[in-house]
Amino acid sequence: MVASGLGAAAPADHRTTQQVLRIHRVQPGESIQQAVDAARPGDTVLLSPGTYHESVRVTVSNLTLRGFVAGPAVIVPGPAAAGNTCATAGNGICVTGTKSSPVKRVTVRSLTIRGFAKNGLWASWTDQLKVQGVTSEKNGQWGIAQERSVRGVFTRNTADRNGDAGLFVANTVDREDGAQDSKGTVISHNRLLGNRIGVTVRRLRNLTVERNEATGNCAGVFVVGDEGKPRAGAMTVRRNHIHANNKLCPKTPRLPFLQGSGIVLTGSEKTLVTKNRVEDNVGASPLSGGIVLFKSFVGAPNESNEIRDNVVLRNSTADLADRDTGKSNTFRGNTCGVSEPAGLC
Structure with missing residues (x-):
């Protein structure tokens, strides 16, 4: 392994028998982008x-793009270099491939991204893609977001006070389409604080949201689908601690105002919500409550979802709320006090 500064000459490339992996060290005042552009597969910046x-x-x-665990590397907005589409779009870090050539096995870890439009x-x-130990805070839209991607791992990150979702994963953001198979994406052990929504999963299938903490948001976890085919769902939401998401957020063209929503399913199918602790989420929105099933903004019902073995307490207007027209959703083994309709606890 060879360490190189920005001004160092690249080592001779004799890779026929052994891969040469380089570490590109960057100091404040030097260009991260220059180091990334000089890197080859297997290198670390x-x-x-x-x-x-x-x-x-x-x-x-x-x-791998990473900071030192012992001291924070903080990325904030700066002058947009010519041709840097990430900067002109108002983003901090962009990991982008194409449909025919996706970017594979990139890791971003142990750094802070703050204040991007x-x-x-x-x-x-x-x-x-692996995003680990990243703090993303006070950004205008999403803290950490991914579309058109598979097998992502998002773990032990903090998303704090972002304008929309702290952590957002979707099939695609620029057109209506059926749900995509995420091929086992994992969202785990993250802290989601003071965002509009803690975690949003939109039009995806085959993923896991587990062992996250969401508090101080307007809503904790949103699973979003619609009438598109394949339908969103076939995922697991388990062992999360979703509490006191009582921030007030105004309505949007797709949703009423948000406040006091723990876990919300809209237009989802075959989703398992289990062994979560959902407490003290209080509000008067149509989406308020501990675990809420609600038809999608285009009227698509939830179908064949299973809500079981959760602890759901002190939420308002209900701990469990089925405000949907779907008839095949099941509630069993949950510890709760108040349900809509009665009898779900």
Whole structure:
């Protein structure tokens, strides 16, 4: 393994028998983008503690972009370099491939992304992206977001006070389409604080949302689907702690105002919601309550979802609320006090 600074000459490339992996060390005041552009598959771009004023676009596979665990590397907006589409879109870090050539096995870890007009971290057309130990805070839209991607792993991150979802995963954001198979994406052990929604999963199938904490948001977890085919769902939401998501957020063209929503399913099928602790989410929105089933904004019902073995207490207007027209959803083994309709507890 060879360490190289930005000004160092690249080592001779003799890779016929053994891969040469390089560490590109970046100091505050130096360009992260320059180091990323110089990197080859398998390399690491290592950020020293300090503040970096730029946006960073990653398009090479098998790259690690990380800070030191012992001291924070903080990425904030700076002058937009010519041709940097990540910066002009208002994002902090972009990991982007194409449909024919997705970016594979990129890791982003142990750094902070703060204050971008749109998204802290934005990913599109990726495979096996890992985002670990990242703090994304005070960004205008999403803290950490991904579309058109598979097998992502988002773990031990903090998303704090972002304008929309702290952590957002979707099939696609620029057109209506059926749900995509995420091929086992995992969202786990994250802290989601003071966002509009803690975690949004939109038009996806085959993923797990587990062991996250969501508090101080307008809503904790949203699983969003519609009438498109395949339908959203076939996922598991388990062992999360969703509490006191009582921030007030105004209505949007798709949703009424939000306040006091724990876990909400809209237009989903075959989703298992189990062994979560959902407490003290209080509001008067049509979507308020501990665990809520609600028809999608186009009227698509929830179908064949299973809500079982959850602890759901002190939520208002109900701990469990089935405000949907779907008839095949089941509630069993839950510990709760008040349900709509009565008899679900």
